[in-house]
């Protein structure tokens with residue numbers, strides 16, 4: 285099963301409710317919400333206050349991508365705001381195992397993101413604790429960047445690690461995903477596809493979701 289997670293970073297922030305209704309109606313599986321602090325990444329986006337407001341208008345699962353330093357200080361706040369899944373950047377966590385346990389103790393799903401330069405074996409001793417690994421296929425901080433092709437090898441290697449340990453860990457890929465590259469990303473082993481610009485910058489976003497999903501699926505799945 286291949287899942288589509290639209291990133292609202294590329295949506296019209298003056299009309300977020302409308303954007304969310306659109307992705308719900310298009311059958312998207314979760315909403316990817318990029319939280320940036322201007323320290324871990326050179327950009328600032330939204331925080332728990334906005335997420336709490338959005339939680340009131342939709343039941344779609346919230347996939348919160350924390351690009352912030354010291355994420356351990358804010359886990360409970362994001363849970364209270366309505367997070368269903370929290371992903372932290374491995375590079376931002378001094379005590380990664382402890383933060384993973386902190387997220388799990390809230391009952392939320394837990395993911396760990398790897399920057400393009402971070403090797404997959406960074407996760408060797410925590411992989412069995414995770415629901416998801418997020419392979420960043422751009423340097424985090426901005427939407428609309430180009431997919432870094434080296435990410436494909438990381439996806440393949442992670443898939444092999446997961447299968448070798450017989451784990452049920454999903455591979456999410458985030459950054460520069462579009463209609464032209466989603467199939468090769470899927471074939472490398474990705475399960476969940478984050479797409480911002482490819483959906484929200486399209487003149488027909490509902491159609492864009494449909495095409496992305498079809499392209500991510502194998503012949504037999506279609």
Ligand SMILES: O=C(CO)[C@@H](O)[C@H](O)COP(=O)(O)O
Pocket residue numbers: 291293294316318349351422423424425426427428429458459460461478479480481482
């Ligand atoms: O986390 C990030 C960027 O740091 C992403 O979630 C982007 O928002 C994806 O946007 P596109 O590359 O699809 O435009």
Ligand SMILES: [Co+2]
Pocket residue numbers: 291316317318349458478
């Ligand atoms: Co993201």
